[in-house]
Amino acid sequence: MISLSHVNKKYVLDDDVIFSALKDINVTIEQGEFTSIIGPSGSGKSTLMHIIGLLDQPTSGQIRINNKDVSKLNDDQLSSLRNEFVGFVFQQFNLINKLSVMENILIPTIYTRSKLSHDPLEKARYLIKRFGLEGKENSFPNRISGGQQQRVAIARALIMNPKLILADEPTGNLDTKTGTEILKLLHELHEHEKITVIIVTHDPNIAAQTKRKIEIRDGEIQ
Amino acid sequence: MNHFIFVINSAFQDFSRNKGRTFLTSLGILIGVLSVVILIAFGLGLKKYINDQFQSLGSNLIRVVPGQILKGGSFSSTGSLSTIRFDAKDVARLQRVRSAKNVIPVISKSITVSIGKGTEGANLYASTADVFIALNLKAKYGELFTKNDVEKRSKIVVIGPKIAAKLFTTEDQALGRNIKVEGQSFRVMGVLDAKGGGGFGGPDLDSFIYMPHTTAQVFNPDKKFYAIIVQSKSDIAIADAKLELKNALLKRYKEDDFSVIDQAELLGAIESIFGMLNTVLVAIAAVSLVVGGIGIMNIMYVTVTERIKEIGIRRALGARKEDILMQFLVESVALSLLGGLMGLGLAYIIVYFIHNFFPAYIDVNSVILALGVSSVIGIIFGVFPAKKAADLSPIDAIRYE
Incomplete structure (x- = not known):
């Protein structure tokens, strides 16, 4: 489903030093996989995730999604792909605090240009019920717990029926118990809905729970 | 459409959270619109007042006066330099003109x-x-x-x-x-x-x-x-009557020596002077609208900076550049329009009281102008901050703390 070939990402630092965040990455992730990208901080795992999630472009190399080269897409096309193909779950939850839980979940639906095959409101209500967020629809993110916030973020990631969930340290800001619940939720999505899940983490215990581990260190896959 | 309602809705939610800031920002536009609308109302009132004055004199009156008073629709700058004075012979001559009903020296x-x-x-x-x-x-x-x-x-x-x-x-x-x-x-x-x-x-x-x-x-x-007032017969066009009167007097005087003026001409000349004065005043007041616009621009830059993270989140979730641009543009237009509406409301109240002693009034054009101009100001001064927001790279924006 996603394949990266010879992907490099270089940054020019302040003192004209070139820093290579990713070095010749070649990786393919098939549909329905449950994969973790593991590495210590500064290893380039976040950069890799941003490139897979189409938030960032590689300096060189090719990314193919469903056998289509995405490096030739313009900004609008990339936006649409992020909108419909990927669902992001962040460590910081990244909810918009001035919007209610319901409004946060619905954000992706206001940016779509294609006709949705499902009713977004109905889907949002279903996700709220399924994630145990009933009664919190009109609450604001800073009024609910971290675990609830992450569930809202996952609901938001799912609202467009994406093929891929990209979770960047999804448990990083949660206590162990809540973290385990969130992971369980991601497992369920993978198993029942056949969604491809990629978890980025530095925690070997979390990586151990995934079928496939991609280990990255100093910008290179080990 | 759904999207647009959502954007407007979120703009107003933002305003209600920042009531003080919203009010202060739109105050510039409020004052600008207020002064422009009131000055236009005064101008309209003045026009109506002058019109009423002359209306009460009767419309088929023609004045024959010495010298060149009007030139090209306005008062002549050289004034009436002519030394001629009319006498009984002139009155008799004008009385013989077919279109003259009453000739009144x-x-x-x-x-x-x-x-x-x-x-x-x-x-x-x-x-x-x-x-x-x-x-x-x-x-x-x-x-x-x-x-x-x-x-x-x-x-x-x-x-x-x-x-x-x-x-x-x-x-x-x-x-x-x-x-x-x-x-x-x-x-x-x-x-x-x-x-x-x-x-x-x-x-x-x-x-x-x-x-x-x-x-x-x-x-x-x-x-x-000093002058001769001629009341023309009501079935004769004023212009024809004027021509006949003029031709009658040309037998004795040169063209520059006298003027044949009707009410409308005199009215037009007076109106053009006050109209010009009013235009200048309105133009000066309009400067405050520009100042108000700069205030909006300033606060929109602040808003964009405050919300870089939000912009990043929205971009990650699939918002296009144009969506972000529209979001901030709607906000600045709403801010400006809010000021315009408040200014217009205040102008209505003030004009209502002024009306007790002067026939100033606000017409439909002033309302359209006020709302149109404040929308345009919102767009002009909002587009740069909105463009800045739209052009942020998604990855830099979402990582911004």
């Missing part, structure tokens, strides 16, 4: 009028009995002078209500009393009904002293007239 002169010890300055308006018909004047007390009085050179006057009130405790007391004009005694035979007005180029008919022109020759020994 006028002697107008500043005089002093006294009763007992009190002395007042006033305007003498000496003419024929037809002057009352032409200027649409009616007696409130007593009677108007007649043709007979003109022929007999009766030592009588008809006075305006304002001068009557100045000279006597009540207007009706003036009747039958003698007043002294330039030291000579005249009997007051009538007091006129109030016409209102005066000022702004319209004659203040209420403060004149009216006298047969034959009687007034004691003050005007050369028997010349």
Whole structure:
């Protein structure tokens, strides 16, 4: 489903030093996989995730999604792909605090240009019920717990029926118990809905729970 | 559409969270719109006022005066340099013009009028009995002078209500009393009904002293007239009447020596002067709108900076550049329009009170202008901050703390 070939990402630092965040990455992730990208901080795992999630472009190399080269897409096309193909779950939850839980979940639906095959409101209500967020629809993110916030973020990631969930340290800001619940939720999505899940983490215990581990260190896959 | 409602909705949610900031930012536009709308209302009021003044004089009046008064729709800058004065021959000549109904020679002169010890300055308006018909004047007390009085050179006057009130405790007391004009005694035979007005180029008919022109020759020994008012026959076009009158006088005078002016022309000239003045004032007031716009731009830059993270989140979730641009543009237009609406509301209240003593009013055009201009200001001054927000790279924005 996603394949990266010879992907490099270089940054020019302040003192004209070139820093290579990713070095010749070649990786393919098939549909329905449950994969973790593991590495210590500064290893380039976040950069890799941003490139897979189409938030960032590689300096060189090719990314193919469903056998289509995405490096030739313009900004609008990339936006649409992020909108419909990927669902992001962040460590910081990244909810918009001035919007209610319901409004946060619905954000992706206001940016779509294609006709949705499902009713977004109905889907949002279903996700709220399924994630145990009933009664919190009109609450604001800073009024609910971290675990609830992450569930809202996952609901938001799912609202467009994406093929891929990209979770960047999804448990990083949660206590162990809540973290385990969130992971369980991601497992369920993978198993029942056949969604491809990629978890980025530095925690070997979390990586151990995934079928496939991609280990990255100093910008290179080990 | 759904998206648009959502964007507007979120803009207003933002305003309600930042009430103080929102109000202060739109205050600039409020003041700008307020001053522009009020000045336009004054301009409109002035126009209406002048119009009403002249309307009350009757519309088929043509004035024949010495010199070139109007040039190209405005008052001539060289003024009336002509030295000609009309006399009885001219009056007779104009009376023979087919389209003239009444030809009314006028002697107008500043005089002093006294009763007992009190002395007042006033305007003498000496003419024929037809002057009352032409200027649409009616007696409130007593009677108007007649043709007979003109022929007999009766030592009588008809006075305006304002001068009557100045000279006597009540207007009706003036009747039958003698007043002294330039030291000579005249009997007051009538007091006129109030016409209102005066000022702004319209004659203040209420403060004149009216006298047969034959009687007034004691003050005007050369028997010349200051002006001749011609009332044209109602079935003849004003322009045709003017041409006939002009041709009649050209037999004796040169073209530059006299002017034949109708009410509309005079009105147009006065309006053009006040219109110009009003335009200048409105233009000065409009500067404050620009200042208000800069205030909006400033606060929009602040808003964009405060919300970089939010912009990043929205971009990650699939918002296009144009979506972000639209979001901030809607916000700045809403901010500006809010100021415009408040300014308009305040202007309505102020004009409502002004209306008690001056016919200022707000027309549909002012409303459209105020709302249109504030929307345009919102777009012009909002587009740069909105563009800045839209052009942020998604990855830099979402990582921003």
